[in-house]
Amino acid sequence: MVKLDRKIKEAVGAIDNISKFEKLSKLKASYIEYDKFADSNLRQGYFCYNCIYWINVEGGKCILVKNEGYDVMGKESKIIAPHGCCAGYEPNYDKLEDTRKKEQNEKLTTDDVT
Ligand code: SF4
Numbered sequence: 001m002v003k004l005d006r007k008i009k010e011a012v013g014a015i016d017n018i019s020k021f022e023k024l025s026k027l028k029a030s031y032i033e034y035d036k037f038a039d040s041n042l043r044q045g046y047f048c049y050n051c052i053y054w055i056n057v058e059g060g061k062c063i064l065v066k067n068e069g070y071d072v073m074g075k076e077s078k079i080i081a082p083h084g085c086c087a088g089y090e091p092n093y094d095k096l097e098d099t100r101k102k103e104q105n106e107k108l109t110t111d112d113v114t
Contacts, residue, residue, distance in 0.1 A: 023064060034085075
């Protein structure tokens, strides 16, 4: 029950945050969709699916980056794709199967790997 309470609080917090943020354009966030990764295992790379800001209530949305507009490659898909990524995210290392993990349960931050 405590877990459910926490999940509800997180969801409410996320919705609250969405209303406060001025989202970045895809260009400003250096957002790119990688077509070659469209059929990849999205748990093994730095893709939106692993990003802590990824929300999937309606699909194809992000708290930080606008879903419409051109990406840095001039592509306009009107979504934030699971196989895309941008320069302004913190990957979710709990989901990520990253070979750069220090130890199995040790959480890394972007600063650790860049
Ligand atoms: S990688 Fe960027 S665009 Fe994708 S969900 Fe994360 S913050 Fe949003």
